[in-house]
Amino acid sequence: MLSNNNSMLILTKEEYFELQDFINENYGFQIPSIIKVEMEISRLLTIHKFHDFATYFRESINNPNGIYLSDLISALSNHYTFFNREIYQFNFLLEKGFSEIISHKEMNKNLKLNFLSVGCSSGEEPYTLSIFFEEYLKSRITRIDYQVDGIDLSLKMVQKARSGEYQIDYLRGIDADKLSKYFTYKESTSTYTILERIKNSCTFTDISLQKFKPTVKYDCVFCRNVLIYYQKKVVVKLIDILIDFLEKDGYLFLGGAEIVDYKSSKVKYVGQSTYQKL
Numbered sequence: 001m002l003s004n005n006n007s008m009l010i011l012t013k014e015e016y017f018e019l020q021d022f023i024n025e026n027y028g029f030q031i032p033s034i035i036k037v038e039m040e041i042s043r044l045l046t047i048h049k050f051h052d053f054a055t056y057f058r059e060s061i062n063n064p065n066g067i068y069l070s071d072l073i074s075a076l077s078n079h080y081t082f083f084n085r086e087i088y089q090f091n092f093l094l095e096k097g098f099s100e101i102i103s104h105k106e107m108n109k110n111l112k113l114n115f116l117s118v119g120c121s122s123g124e125e126p127y128t129l130s131i132f133f134e135e136y137l138k139s140r141i142t143r144i145d146y147q148v149d150g151i152d153l154s155l156k157m158v159q160k161a162r163s164g165e166y167q168i169d170y171l172r173g174i175d176a177d178k179l180s181k182y183f184t185y186k187e188s189t190s191t192y193t194i195l196e197r198i199k200n201s202c203t204f205t206d207i208s209l210q211k212f213k214p215t216v217k218y219d220c221v222f223c224r225n226v227l228i229y230y231q232k233k234v235v236v237k238l239i240d241i242l243i244d245f246l247e248k249d250g251y252l253f254l255g256g257a258e259i260v261d262y263k264s265s266k267v268k269y270v271g272q273s274t275y276q277k278l
Ligand SMILES: C[S@@+](CC[C@H](N)C(=O)[O-])C[C@H]1O[C@@H](n2cnc3c(N)ncnc32)[C@H](O)[C@@H]1O
Pocket: 029, 074, 077, 078, 079, 080, 081, 082, 085, 118, 119, 120, 121, 122, 125, 151, 152, 153, 154, 157, 207, 208, 209, 210, 223, 224, 225, 226, 255
């Protein structure tokens, strides 16, 4: 029920646990604390003009592809991200990884690189990757085709990613040179828009990792600061899925804070939360 002033929802413990069970069974991630959940759901009830959580929740469950469920999942997830986050992994690619991948590709006469960002949020990670690859290409004579696919379970984040428009706060890791080279400043909104060429190198789809069925094998898969919200037993299953998406010798990048005890004969650990497929 919404409280007297009609702005703050109070969830019963049963409602909170029912929601937690539903998310666990269907998505596998941990929902935030009850206070944070109450705040987020209050906001959704106001936006969608509902008076109580029970009705909103029922409508969400009854329409698995509907906006209510999509907004609920999005509201319960953490979408924090920024350009050049955990830059050492991009530097590794720039200094070593890209060249290695391209040598393998050239041997197989396949000159298209495919990258995947799982939990791409509002696009900063895929666009950072694209910018690093463009920088790498500067030193090569042959033009190599590439594509970055970003997936996220939040439609709202995917729409933001597609817009390619950012406040300066999210660009703080980017130096002035790259900022002027890869973005245009819009004075009316005080925002920076990513160059059309970079935008066109990235695709964004609102789908969960669990449902995603790729049509290509990827040279690099990024899944950073996503698994941290999942239960241990789910994490191992998700990493298995991510590894299946990879080409032989391809790289899987996890987040630096994600300490994962993962062992498999399919990959070797190469340091800095990075695995290479064998
Ligand atoms: C904290 S952000 C991390 C963004 C970016 N990877 C980074 O490291 O900056 C986590 C994102 O993962 C998304 N996410 C969580 N679980 C997911 C899943 N199973 N499939 C797809 N996206 C997921 C969330 O919606 C959120 O946008």
